[in-house]
Amino acid sequence: MTNPEQMDEQSTPDTQQADNLTTDELNTDEAVTVNGGDPAETGSATDKTTSELAELKDKYLRLYADFENFRRRTAKEKLDMINSANEGLLKSLIPVIDDFERAKQSMDSTDDITAVKEGVDLIYTKFTKTLESKGLKPMVSKGEPFDADLHESITQFPAPSPDLKGKVIDEVEKGYYLNDKVIRFAKVIVGN
Helix, strand or coil, X not given: CCCHHHHHHHCCCCCXXXXXXXXXXXXXXXXXXXXXXXXXXXXXXXXXXXXXXXXXXXXXXXXXXXXXXXXXXXXXXXXXXXHCCCHHHHHHHHHHHHHHHHHHHHHHHCCCHHHHHHHHHHHHHHHHHHHHHXXXXXXXCCCCECCCCCEEEEEEEXXXXXXXXXXXXXXXECCEEECCEEEECEEEEEEC
């Protein structure tokens, strides 16, 4: 194994070695060669790298712009959908409103209470059928076991019979499902 200092002493002063760490200024006509490459190849490689970088930057900017446009468009569509979500329901309720207006007019002009009552019952049936066709279902609570996921207990009374203990005795306000999701909890009285 040889010592590096000994190798420097053995080298002859007549031989000049290339010094890669010189600080001499380069002539502007000279091209710097890297790893023994041809100066023409080095220039085209940097041009190629620069053009690839510009191309990738352009692709990135276009992709970012497309994403921003997509985000804005979906936000606008979502807002439009929210604003017009009830349109179908409201269109189907307009005939029920018309029936109510006719019933009000007939109430003012007639003295027959049974006919008015029948008319209101028909309108109520039409109204509930319309809501059911849109997915609204009433909740059956009376006599069912109390369930905190479906019911809201207003108060507790002593159960009239032992089998009604922990069950719904009375329903103060009906609960409703919309497509199997609770949209209003039933307000109930629970047997204690």
